[in-house]
Amino acid sequence: xxxxxLEIANLLMRWLHVIAAVAWIGESIYFVMLDNxxxxxxxxEDREKGVFGEMWAVHGGGFYHNQKYATAPAxxxxxxxWSFWKAYTTWLxxxxxxxxxxxxxxxxxxGGQQSWEWAAAMNGWQTNAVAVLFLLGGWVVYNxxxxxxxxxxxxxxxxxxxxxxxMIVVSYLSTHIFSGKAAFLLTGAVMGTAMSANVxxxxxxxxxxxxxxxxxxxxxxxxxxxxxxxRSVHNTYFTLPVLLLMVSNHxxxxxxxxxxxxxxxxxxxxxxxxxxxxxxxHAGSKQPAxxxxxxxxxxxxxxxxxxxxxxxxxxxTPIAEMDVSGKDVMLQMxxxxxxxxxxxxxxQAYSAPPAGYAFDNWETVLEQKAKIKRQVDGGIxxxxxxxxxxxxxxxxxxxx
Ligand code: HEC
Numbered sequence: 001x002x003x004x005x006l007e008i009a010n011l012l013m014r015w016l017h018v019i020a021a022v023a024w025i026g027e028s029i030y031f032v033m034l035d036n037x038x039x040x041x042x043x044x045e046d047r048e049k050g051v052f053g054e055m056w057a058v059h060g061g062g063f064y065h066n067q068k069y070a071t072a073p074a075x076x077x078x079x080x081x082w083s084f085w086k087a088y089t090t091w092l093x094x095x096x097x098x099x100x101x102x103x104x105x106x107x108x109x110x111g112g113q114q115s116w117e118w119a120a121a122m123n124g125w126q127t128n129a130v131a132v133l134f135l136l137g138g139w140v141v142y143n144x145x146x147x148x149x150x151x152x153x154x155x156x157x158x159x160x161x162x163x164x165x166x167m168i169v170v171s172y173l174s175t176h177i178f179s180g181k182a183a184f185l186l187t188g189a190v191m192g193t194a195m196s197a198n199v200x201x202x203x204x205x206x207x208x209x210x211x212x213x214x215x216x217x218x219x220x221x222x223x224x225x226x227x228x229x230x231r232s233v234h235n236t237y238f239t240l241p242v243l244l245l246m247v248s249n250h251x252x253x254x255x256x257x258x259x260x261x262x263x264x265x266x267x268x269x270x271x272x273x274x275x276x277x278x279x280x281x282h283a284g285s286k287q288p289a290x291x292x293x294x295x296x297x298x299x300x301x302x303x304x305x306x307x308x309x310x311x312x313x314x315x316x317t318p319i320a321e322m323d324v325s326g327k328d329v330m331l332q333m334x335x336x337x338x339x340x341x342x343x344x345x346x347x348q349a350y351s352a353p354p355a356g357y358a359f360d361n362w363e364t365v366l367e368q369k370a371k372i373k374r375q376v377d378g379g380i381x382x383x384x385x386x387x388x389x390x391x392x393x394x395x396x397x398x399x400x
Pocket of ligand 1: 332333347354355357368371372375376381382383386387389
């Protein structure tokens with residue numbers, strides 16, 4: 001019964017998470033499009049009122065006329081539409097799922113392909129603490145970069161480059177500390193947390209200060225507006241990569257690859273430059289070079305993904321002399337077993353790990369050592385040798 005209720009909680013929380021994320025990102029993409037699609041107001045009276053741009057649109061059988069004020073209208077209406085609950089709901093449900101389905105079984109978060117020894121050896125509490133620190137640390141570093149590099153929003157180019165470097169570091173660290181799935185999830189969550197925190201700590205408080213100033217008849221601080229814009233533009237570049245990282249959990253070709261950190265970084269950049277194409281397109285400037293750059297990054301990722309680790313398996317080395325580490329074993333699991341033996345197998349034939357064994361976490365692998373050796377040595381697994389496991393690779397398991 002408890003397992004059943006947990007499963008239902010998982011489903012409902014996931015549903016709400018996706019609904020909130022769709023609503024949030026949809027609205028965010030809409031407003032970036034609106035902002036970039038603004039044209040000079042045609043009517044003289046609008047310009048006199050302080051309207052700086054307008055957009056006409058037809059949607060759902062009606063005509064819409066949006067106007068943006070350079071600073072603010074002479075008088076603010078009472079019923080302003082605010083957007084923040086969608087962002088908060090997305091983060092809260094995301095973090096809730098993280099607690100329920102990862103932090104309650106922290107062993108599933110360790111033992112990745114590229115894990116450092118100390119990381120693979122962490123106990124449950126340590127794993128959870130490091131995971132939470134990872135999310136917090138991501139926000140702190142990103143926020144400091146914004147504040148230090150571009151405090152007046154005048155050096156956003158350099159800032160973007162710094163955030164890009166930061167994401168490479170995050171990709172590297174996550175895949176070397178956590179298991180494949182957890183690394184992809186946590187990297188997505190680092191970006192998602194920064195996005196929500198941008199809304200919570202900067203965009204909404206800034207807007208509140210602006211509204212308060214206007215109601216008091218004072219001029220709002222222009223930095224509040226500029227900073228809100230800066231952070232919401234960052235959010236728009238985060239959206240596509242975050243979505244990819246969140247669905248990547250179904251693809252062991254990504255998270256179980258021994259170069260997964262490079263795949264991760266390449267795909268993050270691909271998402272960001274593809275978004276750039278659409279941002280510019282809405283501003284009236286089609287630059288297919290950005291789409292092409294995104295495609296090239298994806299192709300490079302496909303190329304890197306196809307590199308196999310045959311050279312690392314000690315072909316030709318006498319079995320008794322092979323020095324097999326947990327990492328070597330996990331490499332074999334990633335290549336030959338986790339397509340089926342994972343919590344959420346990418347092999348379409350399975351909706352749960354066959355025989356109940358998920359070998360994407362080191363603890364289970366260690367626990368089932370004898371069985372694994374028997375199955376691999378006996379040529380029973382991988383099932384039907386579907387993954388073409390070579391004798392040299394079987395020897396690695398035998399020597400373990
Ligand atoms: C194509 C899917 C697939 C792949 C790949 C695969 N397995 Fe399996 N595995 C299965 C299925 C299905 C079963 C359940 C078989 C049964 O009915 O007993 C199973 C069962 C097992 C069992 C339990 C056997 C028992 O009953 O005691 C072990 C251990 C195992 N696999 C290890 C591995 C290892 C190690 C690898 C990688 C080298 C691997 N498997 C790759 C599908 C797969």
